[in-house]
Amino acid sequence: MxxxxxxxxxxxxxxxxxxxxxxxxxxxxxxPRRVEGEFGGLVEAGLAASFPPASVTEFPDGRFFLARTSDGGFLAVSRRCTHLGCAVSWEASQNQFACPCHGSHFDLQGDVQNPPAPRPLDTYPISVRDGVLVVDTAKAIPRDQIAPEQLLYV
Incomplete structure (x- = not known):
C-alpha cells in the first residue's frame, strides 16, 4: 500500500x-425531550387530598390541567385545543376551558361545549405512587367522547 x-x-x-x-x-x-417533571416525562402532581372537588389546577411545565370532578374523579387534560392546537386556558369565573384562537369552549372534563373543536380535549394517563398523583405526559390519549372510565378515583 x-x-x-x-x-x-x-x-x-x-x-x-x-x-x-x-x-x-x-x-x-x-x-423528543423526556425530562422527569416536565412535558414529555412523568410529572408528580401532588397528593390527591390536596386537590379540592370541582377544581382545576394548571401545570405549566407539564402542559396540562389536573381537573378534579365534584364526585372526586381525576382527569389530566391537555392544554392543546383539538381544533388547531392552540393553548387553552381555564376560566374559573365561567367554569370552562376556552381557546383564544377560534372560540371553542370545553367543560371541566374537556368535553366540547362550543365548536369549532371537533372532539374533547386529549388526556394523559394518571397513576398513583405512595398517594401522589403522577401524570405521564409522554402518552396523550385522544378521545372521541367522554366516558366515566376515563376518570381516576383514589
Missing amino acids: SRRDFLTLGMSAVGLLGMLQMGGMTLQFLG
Missing part, C-alpha cells in the same frame, strides 16, 4: 466518522 493510498483511506475513515457523529447529534436534537 502506498503512502498516498494509506492517507486517502485514513482521511476517508475520519470523514465518515465525522459524518456519523453529525448524523447522531442531529437525530438526538430532533428526538
Whole structure:
C-alpha cells in the first residue's frame, strides 16, 4: 500500500466518522425531550387530598390541567385545543376551558361545549405512587367522547 493510498483511506475513515457523529447529534436534537417533571416525562402532581372537588389546577411545565370532578374523579387534560392546537386556558369565573384562537369552549372534563373543536380535549394517563398523583405526559390519549372510565378515583 502506498503512502498516498494509506492517507486517502485514513482521511476517508475520519470523514465518515465525522459524518456519523453529525448524523447522531442531529437525530438526538430532533428526538423528543423526556425530562422527569416536565412535558414529555412523568410529572408528580401532588397528593390527591390536596386537590379540592370541582377544581382545576394548571401545570405549566407539564402542559396540562389536573381537573378534579365534584364526585372526586381525576382527569389530566391537555392544554392543546383539538381544533388547531392552540393553548387553552381555564376560566374559573365561567367554569370552562376556552381557546383564544377560534372560540371553542370545553367543560371541566374537556368535553366540547362550543365548536369549532371537533372532539374533547386529549388526556394523559394518571397513576398513583405512595398517594401522589403522577401524570405521564409522554402518552396523550385522544378521545372521541367522554366516558366515566376515563376518570381516576383514589
